[in-house]
Amino acid sequence: MKTSKYFISARMDDFVLYYNLVNDTLLQLPADRNEGCVECLQNPNNTRSIYWSKLYEDKFIIEDDFDELKEIQRRHWRTVNSADELNVTVISTLRCNSDCIYCYQRNLDFEYAEMTEEDFDRLYAFLLGAPQKNIHINWYGGEPLLVRDRILKFCAKADKDKKHTYSYSISTNASIYDDRFFRMMERYRLTNVTVSMVGTGEIHNGLRPSAEYGSDRVIRNIISMMRHTNVIVNLNLCKSNIGNIIEIFEELSGYRHSSLSFSFSRIVSYEHRPCAEIELDVDTYMQHVIRLANWALDHQFRVSDMSCFQNLGVYCGAYARNNYVVGPGLYLYQCDRSYDPEDSFAQIVDGALRYQPNGIGCGNTELCLDPYKVDECNACRLLPYCNGGCDYLRKIGKSACPPEKNYLEEYLKLYYRIFYERR
Numbered sequence: 560m561k562t563s564k565y566f567i568s569a570r571m572d573d574f575v576l577y578y579n580l581v582n583d584t585l586l587q588l589p590a591d592r593n594e595g596c597v598e599c600l601q602n603p604n605n606t607r608s609i610y611w612s613k614l615y616e617d618k619f620i621i622e623d624d625f626d627e628l629k630e631i632q633r634r635h636w637r638t639v640n641s642a643d644e645l646n647v648t649v650i651s652t653l654r655c656n657s658d659c660i661y662c663y664q665r666n667l668d669f670e671y672a673e674m675t676e677e678d679f680d681r682l683y684a685f686l687l688g689a690p691q692k693n694i695h696i697n698w699y700g701g702e703p704l705l706v707r708d709r710i711l712k713f714c715a716k717a718d719k720d721k722k723h724t725y726s727y728s729i730s731t732n733a734s735i736y737d738d739r740f741f742r743m744m745e746r747y748r749l750t751n752v753t754v755s756m757v758g759t760g761e762i763h764n765g766l767r768p769s770a771e772y773g774s775d776r777v778i779r780n781i782i783s784m785m786r787h788t789n790v791i792v793n794l795n796l797c798k799s800n801i802g803n804i805i806e807i808f809e810e811l812s813g814y815r816h817s818s819l820s821f822s823f824s825r826i827v828s829y830e831h832r833p834c835a836e837i838e839l840d841v842d843t844y845m846q847h848v849i850r851l852a853n854w855a856l857d858h859q860f861r862v863s864d865m866s867c868f869q870n871l872g873v874y875c876g877a878y879a880r881n882n883y884v885v886g887p888g889l890y891l892y893q894c895d896r897s898y899d900p901e902d903s904f905a906q907i908v909d910g911a912l913r914y915q916p917n918g919i920g921c922g923n924t925e926l927c928l929d930p931y932k933v934d935e936c937n938a939c940r941l942l943p944y945c946n947g948g949c950d951y952l953r954k955i956g957k958s959a960c961p962p963e964k965n966y967l968e969e970y971l972k973l974y975y976r977i978f979y980e981r982r
């Protein structure tokens with residue numbers, strides 16, 4: 560017998576959590592029993608220990624010939640090749656009514672490109688032939704609400720497609736609220752809206768300058784959207800707004816028991832839109848995320864799970880073959896960080912995919928990244944957790960590791976609080 564290479568544990572008040580990263584089992588043990596459990600894990604052949612059968616059953620202790628790497632590799636490829644649902648992110652427009660000082664889509668020659676009526680029609684025609692029964696579309700931008708009439712027209716057509724069941728989500732800055740649009744989208748199976756926010760008042764105005772709207776309008780619109788769907792407020796953190804984040808929670812405190820939840824992301828400086836002076840380093844960012852998420856839970860707000868616990872074997876949709884990002888001109892990308900036709904791996908032409916000769920993407924099997932061939936990942940005990948991390952960052956020469964890499968114990972505690980504490 561041997562002990563699994565892939566588990567983590569964390570002490571929480573008077574108990575200890577154990578999480579098996581390969582098969583996702585979570586054990587909770589009174590702290591005064593932890594010593595016996597640790598001893599058993601150190602001596603996996605001691606079958607007389609009272610902890611042994613549970614640890615064996617949940618694969619913390621495994622047979623000598625059990626190949627954990629093969630097991631997680633199987634899970635990875637099963638999801639990469641899964642045909643259950645087609646997920647499509649549609650960059651409907653690259654136009655926006657904000658001028659965010661950190662936006663990664665800025666300073667680009669093709670900044671104002673957007674999907675034409677014809678693009679929408681051709682996308683629909685292409686999806687008619689999709690073999691999957693379920694199709695989920697995330698309307699993305701730029702600001703997708705700027706082309707809401709085209710989106711509604713598409714959804715009305717898709718609603719008549721008897722072969723497929725469509726559902727939708729929207730990523731927006733919440734500057735625009737159109738009641739008819741949200742009423743109709745609710746009817747067409749809108750599952751959630753993700754709203755990015757940076758702060759209130761002058762903090763918002765400084766980071767997200769716009770002649771058209773301020774943070775008051777964003778808050779009002781979030782409240783209106785909640786009448787029709789779940790809203791996830793994604794708080795974009797940087798040096799300039801870290802002291803202002805609690806104010807966003809407070810502005811929405813009357814809605815904490817409704818369909819509202821919060822998540823966090825880090826504002827990152829990219830070469831074509833540098834904002835290094837406001838970027839938080841990963842450690843500082845993580846410390847703030849852990850502090851703010853725990854504060855929010857203490858104050859009865861809902862926090863979305865941001866971890867990769869209970870994952871399906873891929874870090875993100877960019878690894879899966881049934882996951883496309885489609886942009887203007889119906890070019891296809893591996894992930895939503897790419898929107899330049901030169902980086903696309905294919906284009907939808909005459910209802911079919913035409914692969915680009917040098918394109919990179921998971922739709923093109925041969926070029927799809929295999930995290931098990933990356934030496935650093937193969938040797939890493941977090942591989943079943945992150946499955947190779949962010950391939951986009953790897954490609955631009957940055958670290959692919961998830962920001963929580965060195966904070967997994969804290970993340971496990973948050974995970975426990977999010978899913979089990981309220982029950």
Ligand code: SF4
Nearest residue numbers: 936939945947948960
């Ligand atoms: S991306 Fe980073 S954390 Fe993930 S397996 Fe590779 S080296 Fe480990």
Ligand code: SF4
Nearest residue numbers: 875877894949950951
């Ligand atoms: S590869 Fe990275 S940037 Fe692209 S979707 Fe995945 S996590 Fe996001």
